[in-house]
Amino acid sequence: MYLTKEEEQILNGEAGETLRQAIGILVTLGDIYGADRLIPIKSAQIAGVSYKTIGDAGLEWISDLQGRVKVPAILNPAGMDLEDWERLRISPEFAEKQKLIIQAYAKLGIRCECTCTPYTLEGFDTGYGDHLAWSESSAVSYANSVLGARTNREGGPSALSAALLGKTANYGFHLDENRVPEISIHVESPLKGSDYGALGYIAGKLAGSRVPVFHLRTTPDADELKAIGAAMAASGAVALYHVEGVTPEIRRLNFEDPEEKITIERKQLDEVYETLTKVTREPELITIGCPHCSATELEKVAKLLKGKTVSKELWIFTSRELVKHYPEYIKTIEKSGAKVVCDTCMVVSPATNRYSCVMVNSGKALAYVPGMCGAEAVYGNMEMCIEEAVGGSTAKKEGGSH
Numbered sequence: 256m257y258l259t260k261e262e263e264q265i266l267n268g269e270a271g272e273t274l275r276q277a278i279g280i281l282v283t284l285g286d287i288y289g290a291d292r293l294i295p296i297k298s299a300q301i302a303g304v305s306y307k308t309i310g311d312a313g314l315e316w317i318s319d320l321q322g323r324v325k326v327p328a329i330l331n332p333a334g335m336d337l338e339d340w341e342r343l344r345i346s347p348e349f350a351e352k353q354k355l356i357i358q359a360y361a362k363l364g365i366r367c368e369c370t371c372t373p374y375t376l377e378g379f380d381t382g383y384g385d386h387l388a389w390s391e392s393s394a395v396s397y398a399n400s401v402l403g404a405r406t407n408r409e410g411g412p413s414a415l416s417a418a419l420l421g422k423t424a425n426y427g428f429h430l431d432e433n434r435v436p437e438i439s440i441h442v443e444s445p446l447k448g449s450d451y452g453a454l455g456y457i458a459g460k461l462a463g464s465r466v467p468v469f470h471l472r473t474t475p476d477a478d479e480l481k482a483i484g485a486a487m488a489a490s491g492a493v494a495l496y497h498v499e500g501v502t503p504e505i506r507r508l509n510f511e512d513p514e515e516k517i518t519i520e521r522k523q524l525d526e527v528y529e530t531l532t533k534v535t536r537e538p539e540l541i542t543i544g545c546p547h548c549s550a551t552e553l554e555k556v557a558k559l560l561k562g563k564t565v566s567k568e569l570w571i572f573t574s575r576e577l578v579k580h581y582p583e584y585i586k587t588i589e590k591s592g593a594k595v596v597c598d599t600c601m602v603v604s605p606a607t608n609r610y611s612c613v614m615v616n617s618g619k620a621l622a623y624v625p626g627m628c629g630a631e632a633v634y635g636n637m638e639m640c641i642e643e644a645v646g647g648s649t650a651k652k653e654g655g656s657h
């Protein structure tokens with residue numbers, strides 16, 4: 256891989272140990288994946304923040320780093336609400352470690368708002384063709400697919416290295432040739448709301464790490480695109496997808512339709528919802544906001560909860576910035592007894608581990624909650640989730656209709 260004179264000097268340790276390590280990580284990855292050089296990035300999003308997932312080894316590594324990031328960089332969700340961690344009954348020991356992790360990142364100049372939807376934040380504008388180093392897989396998918404930006408699915412350490420250098424290695428999804436559709440997915444039945452998460456959950460398993468192009472009857476909005484991508488990145492390893500007539504790259508470039516074609520039937524989507532009727536126990540916890548809720552989703556939740564009282568734990572995850580911008584929605588939601596929680600999520604917080612069955616409206620959470628929280632997970636749309644929280648097992652009695 257070609258390095259400029261300055262990059263060679265950094266690699267030789269002339270700019271200090273942190274940058275030597277950082278460029279070492281990028282050059283190693285670049286060599287493995289055949290990068291020709293390092294390229295400048297616009298921003299970085301760094302996963303590996305929750306003490307639950309990175310532990311003491313992660314904390315130690317980050318604490319040893321010196322210097323400041325060269326581009327806007329932001330963190331993925333942590334293990335708790337940083338301002339109100341007692342609310343989800345996080346232990347003081349966990350909170351102590353989590354705070355140290357955040358302090359270590361803050362020292363490097365990283366924005367310590369912890370969210371997987373950085374593209375909704377002011378000052379984090381991301382546009383067509385921008386090169387990025389993002390690591391949370393749903394954010395990666397959204398950036399590549401919905402915004403037409405370019406990022407690989409970075410690991411926490413490589414995204415952090417890229418942030419410290421302001422550069423990443425030029426391979427994978429930074430290159431035109433790797434952004435071409437490889438499998439064509441057709442859905443004949445009209446889709447609505449969490450049908451898109453269910454679609455992503457099935458499509459991810461079929462696509463693996465390939466780039467799918469969807470041919471849909473209905474036009475997904477931004478939240479629905481977010482849900483497809485998040486689910487496909489979790490049930491499979493999809494980092495980029497196209498939707499014919501909808502996403503920006505396929506609208507600008509004339510991609511040929513791939514030879515391999517598959518059809519996903521309504522029946523397959525219905526099976527995802529049937530998780531609700533198949534569980535051995537009733538959901539004890541209901542969670543919404545994987546990926547973090549947008550303003551529109553908060554508005555929908557507020558409307559559904561208006562004037563109601565929940566009888567089960569209902570947690571809504573979103574970014575702190577949206578909580579500040581939409582106090583009315585938050586007030587309505589919390590009046591019902593539901594909790595709006597920032598900086599964390601149902602997957603990376605240890606709080607979820609206390610429950611044995613969790614209801615979600617996210618294909619991604621459906622894929623991750625069992626493995627990462629040791630709980631059964633069941634699927635419903637937003638209305639079903641709210642109904643379950645308010646009315647007990649209503650959704651189950653109705654047989655999972657949606």
Ligand SMILES: C[C@@](O)(CCOP(=O)(O)O)CC(=O)O
Binds near residue numbers: 303308393488489603
């Ligand atoms: C599950 C996930 O959304 C969050 C947990 O990752 P981490 O602890 O931030 O590395 C990561 C991902 O899918 O990229």
Ligand code: SF4
Binds near residue numbers: 371545601623
């Ligand atoms: S809410 Fe979902 S998408 Fe966001 S960090 Fe948690 S698991 Fe990942």
